[in-house]
Amino acid sequence: MPDMFTLVLQIAVILAVCRMVGSLFRLLHQPRVVGEMFAGILLGPSLLGWLAPHVSAYLFPPSSLGFLSALSQMGVVIFMFLVGLGINPNELKDQGHAAVLTSHVSITAPFVLASFLSLYLYPKLSDNSVSFTNFALFMGAAMSITAFPVLARILTERNASGSRLGTLALACAAVDDVTGWCILAYIVALIRAAKSPTPILMTLGGIVLFAVVMIYGVRRQLRRFENTYRKRGALNEGQMAFMLLVVLASALCTEALGIHLLFGAFLMGAIMPKENRFVRYVLDRFETITVTMLLPLFFASTGLRTNVGLLVGREMWLYCGLIILVATLGKLGGSMLASWLAGMQLKEAAGLGILMNTRGLMELVILNIGLDVKVISPALFSMMVLMALVTTFMTTPLLELVCPIRGTAQEPTTAAVTLAQLGMKPVNGSSA
Amino acid sequence: MGIFSSANRNFVIAYVLLVALPLLGLAGVLRSGRGLVAPISVDGVWKFGADGANLPAGRCGKSLASLQDSLVSISQSGKYLVVSLKNGPPAAGSGVIDGTTLNATIPLPDISASEPGCGGDTMLALRATVTAKAESRSMQGTISVNECPTCSTMSYQAVRQTRSDRSRAH
Numbered sequence: 001m002p003d004m005f006t007l008v009l010q011i012a013v014i015l016a017v018c019r020m021v022g023s024l025f026r027l028l029h030q031p032r033v034v035g036e037m038f039a040g041i042l043l044g045p046s047l048l049g050w051l052a053p054h055v056s057a058y059l060f061p062p063s064s065l066g067f068l069s070a071l072s073q074m075g076v077v078i079f080m081f082l083v084g085l086g087i088n089p090n091e092l093k094d095q096g097h098a099a100v101l102t103s104h105v106s107i108t109a110p111f112v113l114a115s116f117l118s119l120y121l122y123p124k125l126s127d128n129s130v131s132f133t134n135f136a137l138f139m140g141a142a143m144s145i146t147a148f149p150v151l152a153r154i155l156t157e158r159n160a161s162g163s164r165l166g167t168l169a170l171a172c173a174a175v176d177d178v179t180g181w182c183i184l185a186y187i188v189a190l191i192r193a194a195k196s197p198t199p200i201l202m203t204l205g206g207i208v209l210f211a212v213v214m215i216y217g218v219r220r221q222l223r224r225f226e227n228t229y230r231k232r233g234a235l236n237e238g239q240m241a242f243m244l245l246v247v248l249a250s251a252l253c254t255e256a257l258g259i260h261l262l263f264g265a266f267l268m269g270a271i272m273p274k275e276n277r278f279v280r281y282v283l284d285r286f287e288t289i290t291v292t293m294l295l296p297l298f299f300a301s302t303g304l305r306t307n308v309g310l311l312v313g314r315e316m317w318l319y320c321g322l323i324i325l326v327a328t329l330g331k332l333g334g335s336m337l338a339s340w341l342a343g344m345q346l347k348e349a350a351g352l353g354i355l356m357n358t359r360g361l362m363e364l365v366i367l368n369i370g371l372d373v374k375v376i377s378p379a380l381f382s383m384m385v386l387m388a389l390v391t392t393f394m395t396t397p398l399l400e401l402v403c404p405i406r407g408t409a410q411e412p413t414t415a416a417v418t419l420a421q422l423g424m425k426p427v428n429g430s431s432a
Numbered sequence: 433m434g435i436f437s438s439a440n441r442n443f444v445i446a447y448v449l450l451v452a453l454p455l456l457g458l459a460g461v462l463r464s465g466r467g468l469v470a471p472i473s474v475d476g477v478w479k480f481g482a483d484g485a486n487l488p489a490g491r492c493g494k495s496l497a498s499l500q501d502s503l504v505s506i507s508q509s510g511k512y513l514v515v516s517l518k519n520g521p522p523a524a525g526s527g528v529i530d531g532t533t534l535n536a537t538i539p540l541p542d543i544s545a546s547e548p549g550c551g552g553d554t555m556l557a558l559r560a561t562v563t564a565k566a567e568s569r570s571m572q573g574t575i576s577v578n579e580c581p582t583c584s585t586m587s588y589q590a591v592r593q594t595r596s597d598r599s600r601a602h
Contacts (some may be wrong), residue, residue, distance in 0.1 A: 101443060105450045114453040115461040122468050125510040129473035132465035140458070170457070310509060312526070334450075341446050379509030 075294020082270020097344030098342035109334025111140035147360030226273035351403030363388035
C-alpha cells in the first residue's frame with residue numbers, strides 16, 4: 001500500500017512547482033509545458049536533491065516512487081492517445097513533394113547523424129549489455145522525433161497553423177512522429193525479445209497483425225462514437241468510460257506483445273474518427289485531468305530520474321554539447337535544407353527547420369522508455385533530457401529572430417486545434 | 433518527352449541524395465559499429481560477502497563488517513559508476529570500471545556514526561576484479577577505508593543479483 005500522506009504531499013508539491021515555473025516561462029514567451037518540464041528537473045536530484053538532500057529524501061523516498069511513476073504513466077498513456085487523436089491522415093495529403101521530401105529528410109538526417117555520433121558515444125556511455133545496433137537505432141529515433149503538441153501550440157499562438165509553413169510543419173511532424181514511434185516499437189521489440197523466450201519474428205508478426213486488425217477492423221467500430229456524438233451532441237459517461245477502456249485494452253495488447261503500453265494508446269488515438277468537433281469534444285473531456293495533474297507528475301517522474309550531477313568533468317559536458325549540436329544540425333539543418341531545395345524561401349525554410357527541432361514532451365516519453373529498457377545509461381538519459389529542454393526552449397526565440405511568422409486568425413486544422421490544446425492552452429481561450 | 437517532368441526529376445534526385453544515400457550510410461555505420469567494444473556491464477544490485485573468516489577488527493572494522501551480506505547498488509554510464517548502499521545513507525559514491533578492474537568509493541554505512549574515529553566524510557574504497565560469464569557477474573576484491581592506511585581492510589566477493597534473486601529477497 002502506498003503511504004497516502006507522502007503520495008498526496010508529492011502530488012501537491014509537484015503541481016504547485018509546475019504551475020509556478022510554468023507561469024514564469026509564460027512570462028518568457030515560452031509554452032507552459034517547457035516550464036513544467038524544467039520544473040520536473042528542479043524537483044529531482046539535479047537541484048532539490050543536491051541542495052537539500054534530506055528534504056528530497058523526505059519528499060521523494062525511493063519506496064514511494066513506484067506509485068508516483070505508475071500514476072504518471074497513466075497520464076502518458078492518455079496523452080499518447082490524445083496525440084494519436086490529433087493526427088489526421090487527410091490533412092497530410094495534398095502537401096506535395098515539399099512535404100514528402102522535408103518530412104523524410106527531417107527523419108533521415110538526424111537519424112544518420114545520430115548513428116555516426118553513436119560510433120563515438122557507444123564505447124564511452126554504454127556498456128556491453130547493449131548492442132551497438134540497438135544503441136544507434138535508439139539514438140536515431142530519439143533525435144529524429146518532433147514534439148507535435150508543442151509545435152502546434154507555437155503555431156496556433158501565432159495564428160500560423162493554417163499558413164503554408166504551419167501546415168507543412170504539422171504534416172512533417174506527424175510523419176516524423178509516426179515513423180519515430182514505429183522505429184522505436186521495433187527497437188523495443190528487439191531488446192525485449194532478446195530476454196524473452198518468444199522468437200522475435202513471432203513478436204513482430206503479432207505486432208503487424210495487431211496493427212492490421214486495429215486499422216481495418218476496430219477502426220470501423222470506433223465510428224459509432226462519432227455517430228453518437230453527431231446525433232446527441234455529446235457522449236454519456238458510459239460511452240466515455242468505454243472509450244477509456246478500449247484505449248487501455250489497446251495499450252495492454254501492445255505491452256503483452258512485447259513493445260510498450262504507449263504504442264497501443266497512440267495507435268488507438270490514431271485510428272479514432274477525425275471529425276473536427278468530435279476530436280475537440282473528446283479532447284476537452286480528457287484534457288483537464290491529464291494536462292493539469294497527470295502530465296506534471298510525469299515531468300516530475302522524469303526529473304527524479306534526471307541527474308545532471310552525473311555529468312562530471314569537461315568530458316561529459318562535451319558529450320552533452322555534441323548531442324545538442326548533432327540533434328540540432330540534423331533536425332533543423334536537415335529540414336531546412338530539404339524544404340529550401342523543395343522550393344521554399346530561405347527564411348521560411350529556416351523557420352520550418354526551427355519548428356521541426358522542437359522535441360519537448362515527446363522526447364521525454366521516448367527517453368523514459370529507453371531508460372526503462374536500459375538501452376541508454378542514466379548519464380546519457382540526463383544529457384538527452386537536457387538536449388530536449390534546450391532544443392524546445394530555443395524554438396520560440398529563434399523563430400522570432402529568423403522567421404517571425406504571424407498569420408491572420410483563421411480556422412485551424414484539426415491537428416492544430418487538438419495539439420494546441422494538448423500544448424496546454426485552448427485555441428481561443430485564455431492563458432493556461 | 434521524358435517520363436518525368438523537370439519538377440519530378442529534381443524531386444527524385446533530391447530524394448536519392450538526401451534520403452536514400454544517407455540510409456545507405458546508416459547501414460554502413462551499423463555494420464562498422466558492431467566491432468566496437470563497450471565497458472563490461474556491472475549495472476545492478478550486488479550482494480556482498482566477506483571472503484573467508486577474517487572480519488576486520490581495527491578502526492572502522494565494525495563498519496566494514498556490517499557490509500557482510502549487504503546489498504550494493506551500481507548504476508553504470510559507460511565506464512562511470514554511481515555506487516550506493518541499499519538502505520544506506522542517501523549520498524552515493526562514484527567509481528570507474530577499466531577493463532575488468534573496478535575502483536569505487538562508497539559512503540560508510542549508518543552504523544559508522546557510532547564507531548569512534550569513523551563517520552563524517554569518510555568513504556570506503558572498493559577495489560575489485562570483475563568476472564563475467566554470459567549474463568552473470570561476480571567480483572572479488574578488497575574494501576578499505578579511503579585514505580587511511582592504518583584502518584582495517586576486508587577481502588570480499590560479490591555476486592550480481594538477478595531479477596529472481598531480488599524478488600526472492602523481498
